[in-house]
Amino acid sequence: MRGPRKPRAQWRKAPSTLTLGGASVSESRLRNGLRVIVAERHTDPVVASLLMYKVGSRYESEVEAGVSHFLEHMMFKGTPSIGKGEVDRITTELGGHNNAFTSYDHTGYWFEMASDRWEGVLGIEADRMQNLELDPREFDSERNVVLEELAMSEDDPWRVLTQKVQTAMFPRHSYRWPVIGYPDTLVPLTVEDMRRHYERFYHPSNATLVISGDVKKRAALAAARKHFGEIPAGEEVTRRPYGSFLEPDGETRLNMSWEDAAKRLCISWPTNSVCTDDDYTLDLVTTLLAQGRNSRLQRRLVLDEGLATSISISNECWVDGGSFWILAECSQGTAPERLEQAIEEELRRLATEKVPAAELKRARSILLASEAYDCETVSDLGDEIAEFAIDADWRLAFDGGARHALVTSARIKECVQRLLSPERRVVGWCLPR
């Protein structure tokens, strides 16, 4: 249980309201610091709630790698008042769904329910925010589950390869270890270690609650106040992420092998934080290169020249920095160097030539159209808003393409030259054993 301080639950200031993803969205804050964002949309009788904590592997030291994710598992193991298995039982009883996830920068707990019964989930969240039990027997049993999850990911060659690249890319920052941790850090972890982590990060002032769907704002806020209003704020999280970014001092290459016929290529560059100009520019770069059949790399590598059987690109931007990823599977008849060379040629073209206006327009349109899918369900809507809220600013979600519209051909050229140069990249190959 937490300390005795019980602030009066009142709203600090009048929220501003925006229309995003077909929903009316507004932010409020309880006196104890809990931020509550309500996204009201009445298309279907469904409500999703997503409680996000600002904690993930970014906040861990290397010896405790994986504790945030393991704790996320333990959050389903009960409190004195809601016993082991009860979170699932109550969810099931109400006919809803629940899940949770941990990333580098945040941890989220999600429920989806019919709109006539959603409020009960806030009681669960408020309870486990304060009173998690961490029974040693449950702790040991769940550690085995996490180790099985880890073993599962170690059987996936793409996961192994991308993790090796990630580790090489961030040699001094906590983004270098996997969110799930390592056996070497999970096995020695104790209940006390986890409790310290829990107490440090799980409190209202380090959390954001997003309620989306068929709910009235006033009712949602009243429910949040009722369930969370009396919880002490907790100490402000001042812990800084471990380590710092280093500018790469040249290309890094690594190789691994796997017992299959695939030739897997992963190239990654360190980039910039979420919602920076570089983030939006790299969204355009991603789209120009690999979104759809008429994107440059899909067209050339996969469809026309058959150098790769698949290619995907992602622009991953986090709180402290980001990374830009190209993953490609080399076709059987192609030499790995040939594929790599073709990718490099296309990047050089972006770095040196102006993107034709029609192509830029196509990329912006695709990004704009993706908003329709990103808010199709109330859970999609809540998830998008919550991720922006916890890592940057929810007002930037569903901006109708406004920020992508500001990205010019010149900016793309400059960004690719500056960030995606061969000297800054990590190249990983996974080849047949």
Place this chain on the structure above:
Amino acid sequence: MNDAVHTPASKPKADSRIAAPRLNVVRFELDCGAVLLVDQRPGASVTAIKLHLKGGHSLDPAGLEGLASLTGSLLDQGTKSRTEEQIAEVLEPKGGGIRGDANGLSGSIAGDAWKQLAGLIAEAVCEPSFPKDKFARQKERLLDRLLIERDDHRTQAGRLFRRMVYGKHWMGRAVYGSLESVVRITRKDVVAFHAKNWCPTRAAIAVCGDVDPETVRRFFNRRFKAWTSKRKLERADIRFPERASRCEAFYAKRQQVHVYLGHLGITRDNPHYSALVVMDHILGTGPGFSNRISRKLRDEQGLAYTVHADVHSSAGVFPGMFTAYIGTSPEHIERATHGFLEEMKRIRDDLVEEHELELAVNYLLGSYALGYERASRRANFMISAERFGLPPNYLESLPDKFAAVTAHDVREAARACLFPDKPCFAVAGPVRKRDVEAIFAKLLGKQGSKRNRTTKARD
């Protein structure tokens, strides 16, 4: 046997019911003979279209397995009037795309551009050009995929399991075919397969979005004017191997083993269907640890991250499979499999507890209507309803069906449809076949396994 609970399950709470999702389905028969189903959803940000074609990979000619799938995947790669690039040029800027497979075509598009999507689907169905270079490229990619999957232990475990359950029946084969069969497929085979099997009388089209049903009907009638073939669907026989214990293993040097255990399942018209849905939720699919198998093997014993079991989700026109799956460490195979078999027996022998039944029923009453926010989900449901002959009020009637299920119904359904004494058992991972066989024999309390025999399917 525990017959302690003789009375029907306690009634689910009145407030556990959720309003049925509002699907405003209008059904038409198009002039070409295809069925059109339209769900008008005002304000929807996405339109989804699904064209389902009866037959699927059951129509693959012997030796050319994978042909139906390859043909479907090539439909959007060029038509008589447009190249693949031109198709992409129309759809992609609107967040649209089309994807074909052995069972038809589906696509979605953002905003109000549904006519462009529908028009291109019609064009792809009626006048695909199967360009030579696209055919060669697609075939090459498929062969690459099959080559890599040859060493993927999870894929191989799934295939071994399917093959043991369905034997030589087409349902036992991979939809994509095999390295040996795909290499034989020519462009000529694809063109001929399309001409013979892509018939409007075998097609059902579902459209969900902010569309007017009558306008959609008129649109498709115009676009499908030239789609006239009316060839009847001829299926291969539907004989499956007799249920019997069988065991297969695939060795791979990996961390985990993938374990599949089960047998031939049910068709969608099985009289126990509602009771089996409830049974599955109690046994192996209820959310989190609310089902017996997850609670026991994951939560209590910590054996796995992924574990589940169910029979109803694969039920179709043809029988699906009862499948129990776990991804675990090799040293846990015996415990995990023992857990599966024990729970299968328990749910057949004993009446489920009242609280378990109530929980499962309440979950179904509250959740069955969730998930219908997505246009593609609604389109899929319309196709399923058409294929399985579900009545128009099906979604509205579901709550009553679930609420009426008793503990006795669950036991009767389990006895009719679960066969723990005759499981197929496939394991892939760092374990040798002889060791797998030894575990299997020990668990079943006997040596060896029966050879495949065939029996007539129930439908």
